[in-house]
Amino acid sequence: MWTSDTKLPLGLRHLGSHPSPPAPYPLGDPYLQEASGMSTVFDFFAQPELPVPTLPVAEARELLAATFGMTAELLPLGSQQDQNFLLREPGTARTLGVLKLSNPAFSDAEIDLQTTAARLVAEANPDLRVAAVVEGANGPMDASWTTDGGRLRARVLEYVEGATLGGPRYLSPAAVARLGELAGRVSLALKDLDDAAADRVLQWDLRHARRVIDLLAGSEPDLQVRDDVLAAASTAGRLLAAVENELPLQIGHFDLTDDNVMAPHAPVALPDAIIDFGDVMRSWRVAELAVTISCVLHHDGATPLSVLPAVRAFHTLRPLTPAEADALWPLVVLRGAVLVLSGRQQVRLDADNAYVLEGMESEQRILDLATSVPAEVMAGVIRHELGLPAPERPVWQGDAVVDLSGRVEVLDTSTVSPLFDEGAWPDPTVLDREATRLLDEGADAVVVPFGATVLAGSPTYSSAPPATVTTGVTLWLQEPKTIREQPLSGGPTLLRDHAHFPRASGESVPDHEQNRHPEPLEDGVIPARTRIRVQVVPPGQAPAPFLVEAGYRRGWEATTIDPARALGLVTTTSSIGSDLLQRRERHVAGVQEHYYAEPPQVERGWREHLIDTDGRVYLDMVNNVTSVGHAHPRLVEAAHRQMRLLNTNSRFNYEAVATFAERITATLPDELDTVFFVNSGSEAADLAIRLAMAATGRTDIVAMREAYHGWTYAGDAVSTSVADNPNALATRPSWVHTVEAANSYRGLYRGDDAWRYADEAVAKIREVGHRAAGFMAESYFGNAGGIALPDGYLKAVYQAVREAGGLAIADEVQVGYGRLGHWFWGFEQQDVVPDIVAVAKSAGSGHPVGAVVTTRAIADCYRTGGYFFSSTGGSPVSSVIGTTVLDIIQSEQLQRNALDVGGEMDRQLRELGDTYPIVGAVHGHGLYLGLEFVRDRETLEPATEETAAICDRLLGLGVFMQPTGDHQNVLKIKPPLCLSEQSATYFVDALERVLRTGW
Secondary structure, three states, rough: OOOOOOOOOOOOOOOOOOOOOOOOOOOOOOHHHHHOOOOOOOOOOOOOOOOOOOHHHHHHHHHHHHOOOOOOEEEEEOOOOEEOOOOEEEOOOOEEEEEEEEEOOOHHHHHOOOOHHHHHHHOOOOOOEEOOOOOOOOOEEEEEEEEEEEEEEEEEEEOOOOOEOOOOOOOOOOHHHHHHHHHHHHHHOOOOOOOOOHHOOOOOOOHHHHHHHHHHHOOOOOHHHHHHHHHHHHHHHHHHHOOOOOOOOOOOOOOOOOOEEEOOOOOOOOOOOOOOOOOOOEHHHHHHHHHHHHHHHOOOOOOHHHHHHHOOOOOOHHOOHHHHHHHHHHHHHOOOOOHHHHHHHHHHHOOOOHHHHHHHHHHHHHHHHHHHOOHHHHHHHHHHHOOOOOOOOOOOOOOOOOOOOEEEOOOOOOOOHHHHHHOOOOOOOHHHHHHHHHHHOOEEEEEEOOOOEEEEOOOOOOOOOEEEEEEEEEEEEEEOOOOOOOOOOOOOOEEEOOOOOOOOOOOOOOHHHHHHOOOOOOHHOOOOOOOEEEEEOOOOOOOOOEEEHHHHHHHHHHHHHHOOOOOOOOOOOOOOOOOHHHHHHHHHHOOOOOOOOOOOOEEEEEEEEEOOOOOOOOEEEOOOOOOOOOOOHHHHHHHHHHHHHHHOOOOOOOOOHHHHHHHHOOOEEEEEEOEEOOOOHHHHHHHHHHHHHHHHOOOEEEEEEOOOOOOOOOHHOOOOOOOOOOHHHHHHHOEEEEOOOOOOOOOEEEEEEEHHHHHHHHHHHHHHHHHEEEEEHHHEEOOOOOOOOOOOOHHHHHHHHHOOOEEEHHHHOOOOOOOOOOOHHHHHHHHHOOOOEEEEEHHHOOOEEEEEEEEEEEEEHHHHHHOOOOOOOOOOOHHHHHHHHHHHHOOOOOHHHHHHHHHHHHHHHHHHHOOOEEEEEEEEEEOOOEEEEOOOOOOOOOOHHHHHHHHHHHHHEEEEEEEOOOOOOEEEOOOOOOHHHHHHHHHHHHHHHHHHHHH
16 A cells, blocks of 8 residues: 555646557657666566656756656655655646656566556546646656666656545545455456566466565564564465465456545545556466455554455445455455564665655555454355355364253343343343253253354443354253263364353453453363353364454354353354334335445344344444433333333323323423323424414414424424425425524524524414414424524413414424423423423323423313323323333433433533534533534535544444434434433543544
């Protein structure tokens, strides 16, 4: 990746394909070239040191003018082996191109090959911008210069507008996929090219990597670096040797890295330009991809799994053979090894080369990550990802070495295991307790199988792997068992690791026991009533970690041996693989969307956390539905008990519905004393509108814009959020009249002028006059991102609508129930009392509970339109859940928690705004906050694409977050009310990392 061309966020632009006529500029005397050996292609092993040309700027400027008739200001650009200058028109900012002075070690034939390769790629991909030689008045600006420092080949290349992907910032999966796609497209474009100059021997040709490493290691002064690199290269070389004869050859770019692609200047842009063909050569076809994915590894947050989008994209265009899939990761390791040693050598040759110095840390990170997972494991992962045949899986070949006949119980350690249902958190020590119970009940052995998902960590901020599976069997025995002699001398070895149990409930497993290396069994005896972790280790191999990240499970399964047969057990490997998303999309209406393009499969929750089927824990910062937290034990028990007793419709006479009605009205002003129970916020909004119409005998409703009130006919009629319905404003029925969204941050009236919203709303109400049945709005502007209405807004509007004979409807579905911290209901912030209140979401904490609360007089008016009935609204179970939610909010002081934790999070988010210009504003109170992103704080241009990308990046860091608002540029921060200070800080820290390192 650190190669011979400009590495700034500037580059070269291909302005069109041109034929290559004989160059009119002097390329030098062919006889002198041959006599000096310049017609011979470069051989790194004959000339391993390549000092960068150092032509003085003044001399380069004179030769540029004399040769090409170009007058320009020359700005030096970084390079490893060539010398480059950005050319600007004197006295202006206009860029004329880039002057490249190729290293004199490279022959003219090799440089011509670079030009040819660039032309072929451009012709095959007209939608890509590819660097080309500038066409001057006399043809291509390509000449040989005789300088004070010797002969140099000079070319003026066209300038490419945009930015590279280079540097340590985060690369999104889409950007990684585009890198793989570009590598595939270049490989396709050059597949039929044949040129003798391509047989040059470069240090970057991975066919020669082991020889390059041996050569450079000999001069590496740091012995630890040398030994580590040689060890990594030795392992990779051994694996590569098994398949290298099956790897096809072709000419390629072989330096298509983050530094050599360009993306347009845009908020979220993918690369569409390719620069620097300096390493064009003939090598293994798969090496094109290996070089490309290597560069991904030094970016923020990257892991070996981060390269998979690029591998998939390349494979779509240039299908990999099984041999190429197996060779890919060893080549990545060798690429990293060459980069490390070459960079360190270049620094010793050119200590002032800032470009090379800056790259050393990144190069080391590439090698470190490449070797963090065994190449055999990555081969299994890659084969599975591409749908290639899995490697032949190793199995235990001998007879069982221990007799485990009798009753064997298999423990379920998956995310949905009932073993974790009772605890405050999925606690791994529950396995010891369950094993003890089963042994006490007569089981001879208790087993956790090979490949099982294990909830081995704690919440999101744990240092344990985020999602783990086993590479062995966990075993508890009733009686000690002796292992018989191994069936083959030198055969696989059974290893064990054990810890005394049972532990006290909730006691953590010490770090040294989480994933320590097993040891051979003492005296060949498996002790009784001790947790034993058993692995099979083939001769000459180190034991695998017992717990490995779930993303690599296919690779570990392909390279490790299930001990089940050795233990005399039926093979217990856990089966994986799910087409859940395809099943959902096959039968669920497409408009009923899901979060994220590739969502994790979430099957368990606890408090403010969600857990997927791999056992990964996420922080849920978006779920105001589950107000008191996921799986609250009091709520679960209350619902369970009532379901055992009775669940029916609300026409029967039972206590729960009366109790819930009493409890919810007790939180409201005295006059709001009558409740209608429904199932959802949509139904609540719809019923509230119908109540207003019935009570007034009118049909028109005035509603605030940019709001969402539900999907029923009436609720949708008054919903004007274009984020939910792009045609919302144009398709309102005639009985709906809208007023300006009272957004004092980005609306029509801002800051001190926000009082005008109330005046205009009052005018609209008076205009509608006697037709207005009511005014409906969220009492706190929730759908737009948690924005408080201007002071006095609702007081003026409610007064006007009542003077006109209408009613005031408060939609509290999102903002009520203590979420705002200071106030239990949103309308309290405005110091008003509505006539009708619609509530849902928080009322049931995930159960379908909704209500409309009003005065007895208004409620009685509904009989003019018939009777009201909801089959499950106010059912015994729903009523008990609703009452229990209120009990929990009160007894656990969750409204106070919203005030305290939300207030501190608000402060921390505002601090982000001091550092990152994209932060436009922090809205809201308590645990209903909105972080609004803008591209410009003056124009308030919404950062819509950036917000979506930020949410995607946060998911990768373990945080569920989604955008809101008509421009989809506001983070809707509305987690469960039980959010802890630790979780809030984790969220802000994760967000700061995203803003700092990219999305």
